[in-house]
Amino acid sequence: MPTRPDDCAAALALLEPYLDGELPPAEAERLREHAARCPACTAELRLAQALQGGLRELPELDAPPAVLARVRAAATPEMPVLPFARPAREPAPHSWRSRFAALAAALVLVLLGTLLLFELRSPRASQPARPTPLEVARATAEARYALAYVGRASRRAGLEIKDEVLPEHLVAPAARSLSRSLQEMPGLRPDSAPRQGS
Amino acid sequence: MTTGIEEVVLRYQRRVFTFARYFLGQREEAEDVTQEVLIRLWRNADGLDPERLGAWLLRVTRNACYDRLRQRRTAAAVVASDLDPEVAEAAASEAPGPAALAEAADFQRRLLAALGRLEEPYRSILILREVQDFQYQEISDTLDLPLNTVRVYIHRGRQRLREQWKEMYGDAHPA
Numbered sequence: 001m002p003t004r005p006d007d008c009a010a011a012l013a014l015l016e017p018y019l020d021g022e023l024p025p026a027e028a029e030r031l032r033e034h035a036a037r038c039p040a041c042t043a044e045l046r047l048a049q050a051l052q053g054g055l056r057e058l059p060e061l062d063a064p065p066a067v068l069a070r071v072r073a074a075a076t077p078e079m080p081v082l083p084f085a086r087p088a089r090e091p092a093p094h095s096w097r098s099r100f101a102a103l104a105a106a107l108v109l110v111l112l113g114t115l116l117l118f119e120l121r122s123p124r125a126s127q128p129a130r131p132t133p134l135e136v137a138r139a140t141a142e143a144r145y146a147l148a149y150v151g152r153a154s155r156r157a158g159l160e161i162k163d164e165v166l167p168e169h170l171v172a173p174a175a176r177s178l179s180r181s182l183q184e185m186p187g188l189r190p191d192s193a194p195r196q197g198s
Numbered sequence: 199m200t201t202g203i204e205e206v207v208l209r210y211q212r213r214v215f216t217f218a219r220y221f222l223g224q225r226e227e228a229e230d231v232t233q234e235v236l237i238r239l240w241r242n243a244d245g246l247d248p249e250r251l252g253a254w255l256l257r258v259t260r261n262a263c264y265d266r267l268r269q270r271r272t273a274a275a276v277v278a279s280d281l282d283p284e285v286a287e288a289a290a291s292e293a294p295g296p297a298a299l300a301e302a303a304d305f306q307r308r309l310l311a312a313l314g315r316l317e318e319p320y321r322s323i324l325i326l327r328e329v330q331d332f333q334y335q336e337i338s339d340t341l342d343l344p345l346n347t348v349r350v351y352i353h354r355g356r357q358r359l360r361e362q363w364k365e366m367y368g369d370a371h372p373a
Contacts, residue, residue, distance in 0.1 A: 016353035043369065047360055054309045055328035063215035063232045070233055071207065075240035 007034055011041050018045075019052055203243045207236050210252070213330065214259050220325050221263045223314040231262045253339040260322050260341070312362045319343075320355030327352050 011034040017023045018031055035042045214235050218228035235258050239246075246254060313321060319341060326332040326340065334352075338345045 016356060019356065044360070047363065048356060051309065051359055051363060052328060052356065054305060055313070055324060058220065058306065058329045060212050060216045060330065061219050063211040064229060067229050067233050068208070068211060071236040071240060072204070074237050
């Protein structure tokens with residue numbers, strides 16, 4: 001039997017209390033019976049249930065630890081600022097000097113790293129570039145230290161750099177990249193040890 | 199060692215961040231609002247009535263979120279960004295396989311986008327009711343609205359969400 005618009009309006013009026021579980025059993029049955037005969041109301045009911053279910057499945061989220069650390073640092077300035085916490089105070093009036101220092105340090109670092117790589121990669125007729133593992137380790141450690149210094153200097157300068165950006169996206173990748181480049185140098189791989197007579 | 203007020207902050211941080219994250223649909227802004235609200239809580243905790251602390255906190259959070267919305271210049275910014283790992287993980291927990299997982303994650307992404315297009319007070323009310331499982335009376339206290347008005351707004355908010363969904367994605371069944 002086809003449904004009438006009036007039936008649909010009456011059924012849809014029951015939809016919200018039905019979703020809340022507040023409909024008396026007889027009314028809930030009336031809604032279900034109508035929906036069984038009416039594709040439009042069935043679709044509306046399914047959509048309503050799916051959206052409500054989707055919202056209810058969204059998890060509650062904890063604030064990131066870095067946010068809580070910043071709250072703690074800002075509310076209790078006498079306490080030590082946790083690592084990578086954003087400074088609570090405003091940038092100093094002359095912070096452009098610190099920023100310049102940080103940028104200059106970064107540029108110097110990049111330049112030194114580039115020179116080091118060129119130096120190690122350049123074939124020399126008389127002296128092949130084959131740094132010892134100790135030199136590689138030392139260079140890697142120095143690069144890490146320099147990158148960490150840039151991060152620290154930038155934070156002191158009050159730059160709006162997010163907590164994870166420097167360590168995760170600059171320091172560690174740069175150190176890994178430099179380390180990998182050094183490891184890939186001829187003569188440094190375990191399987192490419194210098195051969196006798198070569 | 200945590201202090202008394204620190205424990206209060208830790209107890210309420212989830213409530214604040216969850217609301218801000220789903221209201222704003224943008225993680226960084228939600229973090230900024232959470233930080234701002236929790237600092238305010240920390241500094242004013244002594245003068246707050248513990249019985250009304252939860253409602254006060256959500257009211258402050260909602261106002262801060264609303265200010266953020268007004269500061270935005272483009273409507274496009276309202277659309278939810280990528281899912282958080284926690285949200286994607288929740289979608290994954292229900293999905294039996296890769297295809298179902300992708301479908302569930304896609305559904306949640308679209309749902310958050312539709313939610314982000316709802317006007318106020320419907321967005322706040324649906325988050326409080328459906329996501330954060332607030333009772334009608336708690337919503338009434340939080341938003342300072344009569345109980346019957348809350349009931350009407352919840353029903354109307356769900357209808358608006360369905361209309362928004364159809365407008366954005368057509369009549370296709372969502373999941």
